[in-house]
Amino acid sequence: MAHLFDFEKPIVEMIQKISDLQKFSEEKGIDLSQQIATLEKKVASLKTEIYGSLEPWQKVQIARHPERPNFYDYAPLLFEDFIELKGDRLFADDRSVAGGIALFHGTVVTVIAQVKGKGTKENIKRNFGMPHPEGYRKAVRLMDQAEKFGRPILTFIDTPGAACDLAAEERGQGEAIARCLQAMAGYHVPVISTVIGEGGSGGALALGVGNVILMLENSFYSVIAPESCASILWKDTTKAKEAAAALKFTAQDLLRLGVADEIVREPQGGAHNNLHQTAEELSQVIAKYLVRLREETPEALREKRYQKLRAIGVFEEAATINLEKGLD
Amino acid sequence: MFKDIFRKTKYVTIQAAPIQKRSPSEDGQQKPLIIKKKELPDGLWVKCPKCGEVLFTKNLDENARVCTACEYHFRITARARLGLLVDENSFEEWDAEMLTQDPMEFPGYPDKLVVAQEKSGLLEGVLTGQAKIEGVPVVLAFNEGNFMMGSMGSVVGEKIVRAIERAIELRLPVVIFSTSGGARMQEGILSLYQMAKTSAALGRLAEHHLLYISVLTDPTFGGVTASYASLGDIQIAEPNALIGFTGPRVIKQTMKQELPKGAQTAEFNQEHGLIDLIVGRVQMRSALARLLRYHQEGAKYGASV
Numbered sequence: 001m002a003h004l005f006d007f008e009k010p011i012v013e014m015i016q017k018i019s020d021l022q023k024f025s026e027e028k029g030i031d032l033s034q035q036i037a038t039l040e041k042k043v044a045s046l047k048t049e050i051y052g053s054l055e056p057w058q059k060v061q062i063a064r065h066p067e068r069p070n071f072y073d074y075a076p077l078l079f080e081d082f083i084e085l086k087g088d089r090l091f092a093d094d095r096s097v098a099g100g101i102a103l104f105h106g107t108v109v110t111v112i113a114q115v116k117g118k119g120t121k122e123n124i125k126r127n128f129g130m131p132h133p134e135g136y137r138k139a140v141r142l143m144d145q146a147e148k149f150g151r152p153i154l155t156f157i158d159t160p161g162a163a164c165d166l167a168a169e170e171r172g173q174g175e176a177i178a179r180c181l182q183a184m185a186g187y188h189v190p191v192i193s194t195v196i197g198e199g200g201s202g203g204a205l206a207l208g209v210g211n212v213i214l215m216l217e218n219s220f221y222s223v224i225a226p227e228s229c230a231s232i233l234w235k236d237t238t239k240a241k242e243a244a245a246a247l248k249f250t251a252q253d254l255l256r257l258g259v260a261d262e263i264v265r266e267p268q269g270g271a272h273n274n275l276h277q278t279a280e281e282l283s284q285v286i287a288k289y290l291v292r293l294r295e296e297t298p299e300a301l302r303e304k305r306y307q308k309l310r311a312i313g314v315f316e317e318a319a320t321i322n323l324e325k326g327l328d
Numbered sequence: 329m330f331k332d333i334f335r336k337t338k339y340v341t342i343q344a345a346p347i348q349k350r351s352p353s354e355d356g357q358q359k360p361l362i363i364k365k366k367e368l369p370d371g372l373w374v375k376c377p378k379c380g381e382v383l384f385t386k387n388l389d390e391n392a393r394v395c396t397a398c399e400y401h402f403r404i405t406a407r408a409r410l411g412l413l414v415d416e417n418s419f420e421e422w423d424a425e426m427l428t429q430d431p432m433e434f435p436g437y438p439d440k441l442v443v444a445q446e447k448s449g450l451l452e453g454v455l456t457g458q459a460k461i462e463g464v465p466v467v468l469a470f471n472e473g474n475f476m477m478g479s480m481g482s483v484v485g486e487k488i489v490r491a492i493e494r495a496i497e498l499r500l501p502v503v504i505f506s507t508s509g510g511a512r513m514q515e516g517i518l519s520l521y522q523m524a525k526t527s528a529a530l531g532r533l534a535e536h537h538l539l540y541i542s543v544l545t546d547p548t549f550g551g552v553t554a555s556y557a558s559l560g561d562i563q564i565a566e567p568n569a570l571i572g573f574t575g576p577r578v579i580k581q582t583m584k585q586e587l588p589k590g591a592q593t594a595e596f597n598q599e600h601g602l603i604d605l606i607v608g609r610v611q612m613r614s615a616l617a618r619l620l621r622y623h624q625e626g627a628k629y630g631a632s633v
Binding site for chain 1 (some may be wrong): 535
């Protein structure tokens with residue numbers, strides 16, 4: 001465990017204790033198996049306790065874990081084949097967005113994913129997973145092809161947010177995201193969006209207009225980064241923990257709010273602890289929804305996606321209600 | 329202070345200017361619209377933040393709150409904008425009674441809403457409805473900058489979508505004036521998805537071959553720039569309005585990047601291919617009327633308009 005979180009320390013300390021006892025028992029020839037078994041049970045229950053009740057901020061840390069699997073880790077496990085296609089035909093190829101044609105459970109699909117790098121060098125290449133307008137325009141180009149050829153679309157969301165530099169402004173970041181949203185809403189093919197790590201604001205949403213929205217257990221999907229929220233609310237970026245709780249952006253929150261359709265289980269402690277297991281879970285859940293969506297007619301797919309969006313929002317029409325009551 | 333005074337004047341009447349067919353280059357010489365106000369706040373003056381000229385509020389209001397010396401566009405309220413734009417008594421407001429809830433139980437949100445309602449005189453951050461501009465019927469929406477920076481939460485998104493859907497039913501064009509800091513943080517993911525919702529509705533409008541004009545005013549940022557404000561068939565901006573995705577302060581802080589002078593202005597955006605037209609507030613009504621007329625149904629190729 002190279003990257004350790006504070007909340008994991010009690011577990012690690014206990015594991016250390018067990019290995020110390022084992023060593024001691026071997027060296028001195030004393031049978032401590034009973035004590036070790038008790039401690040091992042304790043570790044298991046401690047893990048259940050700690051990982052089973054992670055606070056929003058702890059989930060943010062797991063979602064941003066430097067070893068958290070990215071799209072390129074999952075791709076060979078999810079797809080029988082993947083042909084990456086590049087470029088927006090207008091400006092450049094954005095390496096924080098991957099796209100292409102893949103074979104998923106025998107079905108040809110179009111795949112679009114945001115990709116963070118592993119380590120500094122790759123992260124610079126991928127702009128830390130923050131797409132520029134050309135990334136979103138590449139996504140629309142490839143998704144338009146999916147519509148043309150009747151292929152389902154699978155998107156994978158993992159970004160701290162859209163690129164926020166001058167270059168992004170000059171090339172129309174807002175327009176690029178808006179076009180992505182509008183394009184996705186209009187397709188007649190199944191669209192499944194899965195948040196696999198960070199779902200940062202509009203830059204994440206751009207790939208989030210799915211018939212089905214799935215979230216990995218420790219992912220989050222937020223209107224604003226918790227640090228920025230804390231800076232606005234309390235003028236203090238160190239209060240990100242409080243902001244994380246206030247924003248209600250965990251997979252569990254979004255399921256409750258009716259935005260997410262299902263949570264995809266992660267191995268204990270997070271996806272980085274078992275890539276294959278996570279990929280298997282992802283594969284099963286996505287396949288389940290794809291089978292369902294493929295039974296729908298093209299028109300129904302589009303209409304239901306629109307109605308899903310249409311239903312998001314909480315408000316009241318108090319004045320009307322009062323007026324009607326008054327008239328009775 | 330002046331904003332408050334201006335706000336109290338809930339409506340202004342406009343003498344509709346006769347339809348003038350002028351080339352855009354002559355627009356600058358066009359006389360300002362004559363605005364008669366119900367009540368005039370007198371004895372008050374304001375200093376132009378751009379050129380420093382001291383202006384009488386009365387003169388400023390009569391010039392659509394555009395500096396008479398340097399054409400600096402002061403920020404104005406949604407209702408003031410409405411008054412400057414539409415034919416007298418032609419506006420029918422929609423969904424005025426919609427109220428925001430606090431679905432996230434976000435710290436301090438209910439109090440902020442009350443302050444915003446008092447400051448803006450509106451229940452929420454957007455004014456929508458149907459009106460006529462130089463006789464042409466149109467569906468309109470105006471963000472209210474005084475309502476939590478014109479931010480988009482559930483109600484703003486829903487009102488805009490309802491307006492667009494009604495425009496489809498009525499077969500009318502849509503003009504949206506945006507002024508916004510972006511998606512409203514206090515409603516979390518629900519605010520974020522209003523971006524998708526409004527963009528999807530505009531997609532439907534487009535499929536029905538109906539015109540959408542987006543007018544960007546100072547300031548328009550974040551989730552509003554990244555949704556309905558950028559999807560116009562025709563993109564108009566007010567002169568000098570700041571328009572962008574990421575706010576200048578955030579770019580400076582996070583990217584340690586100094587923005588060049590004039591970055592993110594309407595003119596910068598036009599230079600980078602993101603804006604069709606820059607139209608002064610005084611000329612806005614006639615400019616919109618011309619565009620709307622040229623897109624009216626039945627306005628066939630070669631027919632006189």
